[in-house]
Amino acid sequence: MITIQVNASKTYDVHIGNGLLDQTGKYARETMGGEKVVIVTDDIVDGLYFSQVEDSMKQYGYQVLKFMIRNGEQSKNTKNYIALLNFLAQQKVTRSDCIVALGGGVPGDLSGFAAATYLRGISYMQIPTTLLAMVDSSVGGKTAIDLETGKNLAGAFYQPNVVVCDPQTLNSLPDHVFADGCAEVIKYGVILDEELFYWLRSPIIPQIERIIARCVKIKRDIVMQDEHDHGVRQLLNFGHTIGHAIEANSNFTVSHGSGVAIGMCIAAKISVSKGLCVKQCAEEIEELICAYHLPVRTGFTAQQLCLSALSDKKRSGSSINLILPERIGCCVIRSIPVDDLEKVISVGLANAGHN
Numbered sequence: 001m002i003t004i005q006v007n008a009s010k011t012y013d014v015h016i017g018n019g020l021l022d023q024t025g026k027y028a029r030e031t032m033g034g035e036k037v038v039i040v041t042d043d044i045v046d047g048l049y050f051s052q053v054e055d056s057m058k059q060y061g062y063q064v065l066k067f068m069i070r071n072g073e074q075s076k077n078t079k080n081y082i083a084l085l086n087f088l089a090q091q092k093v094t095r096s097d098c099i100v101a102l103g104g105g106v107p108g109d110l111s112g113f114a115a116a117t118y119l120r121g122i123s124y125m126q127i128p129t130t131l132l133a134m135v136d137s138s139v140g141g142k143t144a145i146d147l148e149t150g151k152n153l154a155g156a157f158y159q160p161n162v163v164v165c166d167p168q169t170l171n172s173l174p175d176h177v178f179a180d181g182c183a184e185v186i187k188y189g190v191i192l193d194e195e196l197f198y199w200l201r202s203p204i205i206p207q208i209e210r211i212i213a214r215c216v217k218i219k220r221d222i223v224m225q226d227e228h229d230h231g232v233r234q235l236l237n238f239g240h241t242i243g244h245a246i247e248a249n250s251n252f253t254v255s256h257g258s259g260v261a262i263g264m265c266i267a268a269k270i271s272v273s274k275g276l277c278v279k280q281c282a283e284e285i286e287e288l289i290c291a292y293h294l295p296v297r298t299g300f301t302a303q304q305l306c307l308s309a310l311s312d313k314k315r316s317g318s319s320i321n322l323i324l325p326e327r328i329g330c331c332v333i334r335s336i337p338v339d340d341l342e343k344v345i346s347v348g349l350a351n352a353g354h355n
């Protein structure tokens with residue numbers, strides 16, 4: 001087992017190890033008080049792991065309640081958020097009780113935002129069961145729900161009390177969901193960790209525990225410097241501005257990981273065109289992404305992508321930051337005037353052989 005401590009506005013541990021689902025009650029008891037635990041999960045994870053976590057929680061004296069949503073991004077909505085708050089109130093959950101997010105980023109983000117706002121804040125635990133949630137969304141305290149007007153538009157920075165990752169849960173993931181997480185892992189390699197990038201050229205499963213730990217450590221170090229996303233944390237958005245634009249243009253039929261994968265390729269090509277990195281760097285990024293069976297091309301135009309990117313919450317005034325690689329393991333944040341964005345994206349698409 002590997003334990004990584006995060007010292008942000010809250011200090012907490014991220015535990016990573018096979019079989020830890022059976023220890024979740026122990027970690028809950030050590031880090032959160034209370035009598036009741038509300039486990040928020042989805043209708044797929046429920047059948048796979050709920051009873052294991054429930055048993056462990058009961059063993060440590062908790063009364064267990066369940067709030068279930070449908071699997072998928074569409075569940076991260078205001079209706080489920082309000083329903084969860086009402087459920088907590090109806091069940092007389094108090095400030096000393098706690099919420100447990102069991103599943104991927106959707107139960108994680110929804111639970112975290114409910115925990116941040118119910119009674120002005122109660123304890124919560126993350127038990128991520130997807131690679132993406134393990135390496136990204138369960139750590140660092142970004143919580144949010146989607147509004148009709150856009151993704152993640154209402155949320156809070158609110159750190160969990162503890163995170164428990166059991167890599168055995170990855171065995172039940174469909175290949176495309178696992179690949180989504182791989183896109184985020186590749187991202188960490190490109191932005192800050194050349195060695196990790198090269199580890200990914202070997203099969204990932206046999207080294208999954210150390211890879212998850214490496215990503216969590218990178219994220220921990222970034223969050224500890226910039227919890228509220230004003231500076232260096234923006235590096236974690238490598239591939240995301242264009243990736244989100246691709247997701248939005250596809251009406252979310254393109255997954256987050258696929259969008260980010262294409263976004264990283266386009267960003268790398270923009271970087272080459274600006275003379276920030278050599279062509280070989282962009283080629284290496286694209287090769288690794290292809291090796292994980294992730295897409296590297298989009299049919300959307302620069303105009304379509306630019307329009308979506310400009311309504312992204314990461315825009316600030318008359319400019320938008322893009323994260324561009326200088327080499328594997330080193331990226332820079334570049335402010336692009338919004339008036340130039342379409343041209344910049346079209347250069348990235350053209351160099352990538354799009355359209």
Ligand code: GLY
Nearest residue numbers: 136140142233236
């Ligand atoms: N997922 C990006 C971040 O936590 O900042």
